[in-house]
Amino acid sequence: MNNFLFVAAENDAIANCKAGGMGDVVRDVPRQISERGDKVHVVVPSYSRLHQNGTFKTNLNFQLKGITYTAELYEVIPKKEFKNIHHYVIHHPEIEAGDIAHIYHNDPTEPFYTDAIKYFIFCTAVAEAIKKGVFGKLDVVHMHDWHSSLLLFLKQYHPAYKSLKKMRYVYSIHNLAIQGIRPFENNYSSLRNWFPDIPLDYKGLRDYRYQDCINLMAVGIRLADAVHTVSPSYKEDVLKPSSPPEFIGGEGLEKDLQQADNEGRLHGILNGSNYANIRAADKGKLYRNTVKALFKWLQEESKSYKADFLAHTGEKVMEYVEQPPKFIVSSVARLTEQKFYFFKRSPEAFVKILKKLDKIDGIFMLLGTGAPEYEEMFRQMSYDHHNFIFTNGQSEDLIDSIYLESDLYFMPSLFEPCGISQMLAMRNGNPCLVHHTGGLIDTVMPMKTGFAFDGKTYDEKISNMLASFDEVIDIYKNDKPKWKKIQNNAKKVRFTWKKFVDEYYKVLYLL
Incomplete structure (x- = not known):
């Protein structure tokens, strides 16, 4: 029986x-490993809240910082029990909940200031737990994004953690744009402040642009035994x-990444989607x-600043209860540059789509x-356009309904390492219209399972986006057999975790 440790900032197997998507991967891959009869331990920070009902x-x-820290390890109960999977959280008062999903901190003036401190403490605690044998004798340690890459720094440079060199280390990149860059010195949230006794290998750790900083994403890429991007096309990107904005690549x-590729350490393997035990929506x-x-959000104190807007949205929706629209286009996503740059920079193109x-x-x-x-932009657009319904909140029931009842799912991502929304939409027989980039190239086949647009220049992309939208409407209205065929093809496509985890074993884990 092989023994794995997953180290990450998110884990959707616990409540x-x-x-984001990392939470899904950290939930689903261990389940596949357990189905093969192997054993997995998954550890995330407690964020001062997740340990409360733990053991x-x-x-x-x-x-x-030259002093002794004490952190506490708790085992917690997952949403669903699987054989041979154990879920843990690490609690320390300085590992606080952030303002993004009660996980990450948003430090606009000094990016990663607070998060780096959290993950310095978390990763050192994990290193100590591995050293103590808390997880038994490990074969593979699988880390996710920059939040866990400090483990590689400790294994490589910290005299107390030489014993960590025995196992294989795999590093998955979910979002290359977020790199965890911090100063080497002269800052409370710097490497030197937290690890004053370790001689720093500036050349091996530094960021290319900010030479006085460590780049924790780069540390993961440079020091892992295998580096993994979450789709084959994103690996090429x-x-x-x-x-x-024409092309987002190695950031x-x-x-x-080229060096890792030349050394045979870089692998692009698609994320899977969940086709069993789906939350069933009516x-x-x-x-x-x-x-x-909307009623639920109206009662929340934290949303009082947008109560007017929520009421305005409710009023619009009531019209459609009586008289449903003929065609529904939908998008479910975090409102960021990655997901909606095209709409932010070219709002007039979005208005054309609404017309x-x-x-x-x-x-x-x-x-x-x-x-x-x-x-703010989307709230204003909702006031201005009667057929744009912007639900400015998070609701699992509503998300399930949107995936189930839309006619077209729209995903104009600037870049997309893998993307899960398109898989969830297709699972329900919804064709998708996507920007042909990264994982969207690997999952949506134009005119077979969905629609896509691209272009060499920004302007070309925008005009092709509108032309593709026209094509969608044309087929929907005038070629019902073709529309039905694209819907059926989308519904049939399967991106199963089993297939992709087979590949993990072959090329990432070498088992």
């Missing part, structure tokens, strides 16, 4: 521990330099679930929260 396992004592780390509840969510929809009695439903400037 209230997910901000205390042990204290972990380690040195940081990251080997080339970015030239935004300054392409040299490291058809015909879309508007009811929208109104229910095209109006002609066929269609609406656009967008659900999400995120960057304030994106929220």
Whole structure:
């Protein structure tokens, strides 16, 4: 029996521990490993909240800032029990909940200041737990994004953690754009402050652009035994330099990624989607679930600043209860540059889409929260356009209804390492219209399972986006057999975790 440790910032196998797609992967891959009869331990920070109903396992004592720190390890109960999977959280008062999904901190003036401190403490506690044998004798340690890469620094440079060199280390990149860059010195949240006794290998750890800083994403890429991007096409993208907004590639780390590729350490394997135990939504509840969510948010003190807007959205939705629209386009996503840059930079293109929809009695439903400037833009658009319904919040019931009852799922991501929304939409027989980039290239086949747009320049992309939208409407209205065929093809496609985890075993884990 092989023994694995997953180290990450999110784990959706336990309640209230997910901000993005990483949480899904950290939930699903261990389940596949357990089905093969192997054993998995998954550890995430407690964020001062997730340990509260856990079972205390042990204290972990380690040195940081020249003093002894003590963290506590708890085993916690998952949403669903699986054989041979154990879920843990590490609690320390300085590992606090952030303002993004009660996980990450948003430090606009000094990015990663608070998060780096949290993950310095977390990773050192994990290193101590491995050293103490808390998880037994490990074969593979699988880390996710920059939050866990400090483990590699400790294994490589910290004299107390030489014993960590015995197992294999795999590093998955979920979002290359977020790199965990911190100063080497002269800052409370610097490497030197937390690890004063370790001689720093500036050349091996430094960021190319900010030479006085460590780049924790780069540390993961440079020091792991295997590096993994979450789709094959995204792997090809990251080997080339970015030239935004036309192309988002290696984000300054392409040299490291090229080297990993040349050494045979870089692998692109698609994320899977869940096709078993899906939360079942009933058809015909879309508007009811929208109104229910709006009433719930109206009662929340934290949302009082947008109460007017929530009421305005409710009023719009009530019209569609009586008279449902003929065509629903939807998007569910965090409101960020990655997901909606095209709409932010070219709002006139989005308005054209709404006008095209109006002609066929269609609406656009967008659900999400995120960057304030994106929220404000979409709220204003909702006041201005009667057929744009913006639900500015998070509701699982409503999300399920949107995936179930839409006619077209729209995903104009600037870049997309893998993307899960398109898989969830297709699972329900919804064709998707996507920007042909990264994982969207690997999952949506134009005119077979969905629709796609691209272009060499920004302007070309925008005009192709509108042309593709016209094509969608044309097929929907005038070629019902073709539309039905694309829907059926989308529903049939399967991106199963079993297939992709077979590949993990072959190329990432070498088991």
